[in-house]
Amino acid sequence: MKICFYDTKPYDKIWFEPAAKEKGFEITFQEVKLNRDTAVLAYGYDAVCIFVNDTADKETIEKLARYGVKVILLRCAGFNNVDLKQAEKAGIKVLRVPSYSPSAVAEYTMGLILAVNRKIHRAYVRTRDFNFNIHGLMGIDLKGKTAGVIGTGKIGQEMIRILRGFDMEILAYDLYPNKELDVQYVPLEDLFKKSDVITLHCPLTKETKHIINKEHIKMMKDGVILANTSRGGLVDTEALLDALADGKFSGVGLDVYEEEDEYFFEDCSNDLITDSDLIHLTSYRNVILTSHQAFFTEEAMRAIAEITIENADSFISGKNLNNLIK
Ligand code: NAI
Numbered sequence: 001m002k003i004c005f006y007d008t009k010p011y012d013k014i015w016f017e018p019a020a021k022e023k024g025f026e027i028t029f030q031e032v033k034l035n036r037d038t039a040v041l042a043y044g045y046d047a048v049c050i051f052v053n054d055t056a057d058k059e060t061i062e063k064l065a066r067y068g069v070k071v072i073l074l075r076c077a078g079f080n081n082v083d084l085k086q087a088e089k090a091g092i093k094v095l096r097v098p099s100y101s102p103s104a105v106a107e108y109t110m111g112l113i114l115a116v117n118r119k120i121h122r123a124y125v126r127t128r129d130f131n132f133n134i135h136g137l138m139g140i141d142l143k144g145k146t147a148g149v150i151g152t153g154k155i156g157q158e159m160i161r162i163l164r165g166f167d168m169e170i171l172a173y174d175l176y177p178n179k180e181l182d183v184q185y186v187p188l189e190d191l192f193k194k195s196d197v198i199t200l201h202c203p204l205t206k207e208t209k210h211i212i213n214k215e216h217i218k219m220m221k222d223g224v225i226l227a228n229t230s231r232g233g234l235v236d237t238e239a240l241l242d243a244l245a246d247g248k249f250s251g252v253g254l255d256v257y258e259e260e261d262e263y264f265f266e267d268c269s270n271d272l273i274t275d276s277d278l279i280h281l282t283s284y285r286n287v288i289l290t291s292h293q294a295f296f297t298e299e300a301m302r303a304i305a306e307i308t309i310e311n312a313d314s315f316i317s318g319k320n321l322n323n324l325i326k
Contacts (some may be wrong), residue, residue, distance in 0.1 A: 117249025151202030
């Protein structure tokens with residue numbers, strides 16, 4: 001089996017090369033992202049392996065099918081970047097890694113919440129400059145406060161477990177509440193009105209796009225903390241920026257950004273950044289923005305590589321496709 005990997009970094013090679021070698025797969029690592037212009041690199045390959053910021057839209061998929069690609073292997077859980085209808089039409093199967101390490105993402109989310117609450121990022125910079133003044137670094141106790149968790153799937157459940165460890169009250173919202181879960185589900189509006197911390201763990205869909213918008217932000221408590229480690233499109237950046245300017249949030253932790261495709265995972269430190277929203281967001285001292293790294297642990301990378309290669313193996317050897325996206 002020949003697999004063309006897109007948007008690869010040195011750490012992808014470290015984890016994927018041995019896993020592919022074991023199965024005797026031939027793999028090529030491309031640094032460029034998949035899109036309609038780069039699809040041609042997959043000519044003659046059986047599969048493409050893509051990540052969160054590759055684009056498998058209608059035109060790209062049509063091209064991939066023409067070049068002989070039969071399967072798209074997502075080395076991530078989210079699949080909002082793939083036109084599934086077009087893939088089905090083109091006879092291309094789409095497989096993903098539905099779960100690799102929910103705790104990796106949940107633990108990171110808690111890290112962001114703790115950091116923005118207690119201003120650890122600012123304290124780090126101060127003490128490096130021998131500024132030992134703590135004025136402006138005050139946070140709140142999380143114990144006894146209310147956390148609103150939107151999306152109670154694998155990561156959301158890990159998040160609830162961690163937040164309970166901090167003795168927080170939990171309010172949850174999910175389009176499909178999990179009856180087996182011992183948590184209080186509330187309407188979305190109530191969650192927004194009552195939570196001191198709000199954390200997003202639902203996928204990006206038509207329904208969830210801009211779930212954090214002007215109207216919903218208005219419902220939130222003043223001084224609320226928001227964490228988004230799910231997908232950038234869940235937050236209306238303009239509405240967030242307006243609210244930040246009004247001092248609505250005491251802290252915002254973002255691992256994802258609506259327009260991240262062009263910048264995230266790349267070293268742009270020598271480039272002129274033209275995205276004014278990105279510049280604006282990073283200028284707020286109560287915002288921590290990181291580059292989609294919540295998943296990035298050894299355990300997660302090992303699992304992602306193993307499951308992706310297993311998906312490829314199941315496809316080529318005609319086994320059950322357990323991780324097929326329908
Ligand atoms: P999951 O599929 O286990 O859980 C998602 C939950 O969201 C489900 O309970 C589902 O019912 C719920 N949901 C669906 N539509 C909804 C809606 N309209 N409103 C409220 N809830 C809704 O997924 P998992 O593994 O927990 O991942 C959640 C998200 O985290 C992924 O979709 C992905 O976008 C993001 N993610 C981010 C990573 C990072 O590195 N920053 C890494 C892995 C995932």
